[in-house]
Amino acid sequence: MTLGELAGKKLKACVTAAILLTAPGLARAVAAHGSSAANGEAWQGQDSQDREQEARDREQEKRDREQERRDREQERADRLEELYDEGREALDEDRYEQAATKFKQLADMNGANADAGLYWKAYAENKLAKKDAALATIADLKKRFPQSRWIKDSAALESDVQQSTGQPPNIDATDEDLKLIAIQSLMNSDPERAMPLLEKVLNGSASPKEKSKALFVLAQNGSPQSREILGKIARGQSNPELQRKAVEYLGLFGGAQARQTLAEIYASSSEVQVKRAILRSYMIGGDRAHLLAAAKSEKDPSLRGEAVRQLGISHGSKELKELYQTESSPEVRREIMQAFFLSGDAATLAQAAQSEKDPDVRRSAIRNLGLIHSEEAGQALQAIYAKETDRGAREEVLNAFFLQGNAHALVAIARAEKDPELKKTAVSKLSLMRSKEATDYLMELLQK
Numbered sequence: 001m002t003l004g005e006l007a008g009k010k011l012k013a014c015v016t017a018a019i020l021l022t023a024p025g026l027a028r029a030v031a032a033h034g035s036s037a038a039n040g041e042a043w044q045g046q047d048s049q050d051r052e053q054e055a056r057d058r059e060q061e062k063r064d065r066e067q068e069r070r071d072r073e074q075e076r077a078d079r080l081e082e083l084y085d086e087g088r089e090a091l092d093e094d095r096y097e098q099a100a101t102k103f104k105q106l107a108d109m110n111g112a113n114a115d116a117g118l119y120w121k122a123y124a125e126n127k128l129a130k131k132d133a134a135l136a137t138i139a140d141l142k143k144r145f146p147q148s149r150w151i152k153d154s155a156a157l158e159s160d161v162q163q164s165t166g167q168p169p170n171i172d173a174t175d176e177d178l179k180l181i182a183i184q185s186l187m188n189s190d191p192e193r194a195m196p197l198l199e200k201v202l203n204g205s206a207s208p209k210e211k212s213k214a215l216f217v218l219a220q221n222g223s224p225q226s227r228e229i230l231g232k233i234a235r236g237q238s239n240p241e242l243q244r245k246a247v248e249y250l251g252l253f254g255g256a257q258a259r260q261t262l263a264e265i266y267a268s269s270s271e272v273q274v275k276r277a278i279l280r281s282y283m284i285g286g287d288r289a290h291l292l293a294a295a296k297s298e299k300d301p302s303l304r305g306e307a308v309r310q311l312g313i314s315h316g317s318k319e320l321k322e323l324y325q326t327e328s329s330p331e332v333r334r335e336i337m338q339a340f341f342l343s344g345d346a347a348t349l350a351q352a353a354q355s356e357k358d359p360d361v362r363r364s365a366i367r368n369l370g371l372i373h374s375e376e377a378g379q380a381l382q383a384i385y386a387k388e389t390d391r392g393a394r395e396e397v398l399n400a401f402f403l404q405g406n407a408h409a410l411v412a413i414a415r416a417e418k419d420p421e422l423k424k425t426a427v428s429k430l431s432l433m434r435s436k437e438a439t440d441y442l443m444e445l446l447q448k
Helices: 003-022 024-092 096-108 114-127 131-144 151-163 174-189 191-203 208-221 224-234 240-253 256-268 272-284 288-297 301-313 317-326 330-342 346-355 359-370 375-387 391-404 407-416 420-430 436-446
Strands: none
Touching: 024 096, 024 114, 024 301, 096 114, 114 131, 114 151, 131 151, 174 191, 174 208, 191 208, 191 224, 208 224, 208 240, 224 240, 224 256, 240 256, 240 272, 256 272, 256 288, 272 288, 272 301, 288 301, 288 317, 301 317, 301 330, 317 330, 317 346, 330 346, 330 359, 346 359, 346 375, 359 375, 359 391, 375 391, 375 407, 391 407, 391 420, 407 420, 407 436, 420 436
8 A cells, every 4th residue: 555545544534533523413414325325335236136136047047948949849759759669569560550540640740750650551551451541641642752762662552552452451471471481591591592582572562570570681691792781771772760770780780890881871861860770779889989979079969969878878988978078068968967877877977966067967967866776876965965055956966865765865854954945845855755764754743
């Protein structure tokens, strides 16, 4: 402090003392003015805090709306996949009426696989001897999706329908099974003669069950020629369903060359369903290197999330840790937390729950830690609750204990917690648990 500043401060103190001695009324006015100014400053500070809180609330509402939109899209995608799987299962079990209903619902939703829904609806209608309905459905497919990869199959099906006699078809699969048994036997003894027969089945108008079995027989062969045919189908030579099956078999039965083929298809394809099938095939084949590459470079958020999940399923903790260190997207970081749960990595989740800067990601780590039913996870949650000062994070720990079914930890917190709201939350969780320890504690509360 300079001499001038010191002198100024002393002068100011002297003036203030003089006012207090000689003019008490003026002093009171000055004090009142000071109090008013202080109140004004406090009000301005509170107003600033309120504005900041409102801004945070608006940002949270925006994130919540975006999450709701993604959840709705995911629910729709899940419903489309569910309808397709249920329809195919009904076909495999010769429940054609039910299959036709499921595929009609699928086509009416007008999603990415609506063309597949129309094809299989027509297939089921033909099996039910509903010739006119089948032809009408095929015409609808051609009109709505002229560029569909199901057009070739629908043309073969249309030819079969037109040549039918209108009599109820024989749905006995014995002939198809015998053909495949013969082809499989031929594959073992003379693969060169069997290959063209398998290709004929795959490219013809055979039933879905026959084509699926033929593709499986081909995949098991493991020869360069069979891998070449699988590769062609995986690249999109056939309909999308066979393509996804070929992708799966390349991951299951193929080696390094097959993984390279999948990587090339992934890089060149623009179809989300095909790329998702390849990611799942990487998981089946234990190819975590390509999963990590997709999680780092993929532009589509849903596919990035799928790559992260498949890393978790394949127990790729090392790759997930590497990704977590470099990833900046909060959405992907939350996906990584879930993947750590899928891989059973409680230690890394506990570390993230204590050190993560983003509150939403930290809460996600706590939530997923609660899904791991182990002593290690329970001890980590207890340590987090003891150190945590954020109320939202502590409430998430209580919910994690509830997910674990850890009544012992919740009772201990309910006994020791000084915060009435947190204590109430712990007790409300205990009231939902079917546990003797929880019931005993609730009875203890009632007897007080």
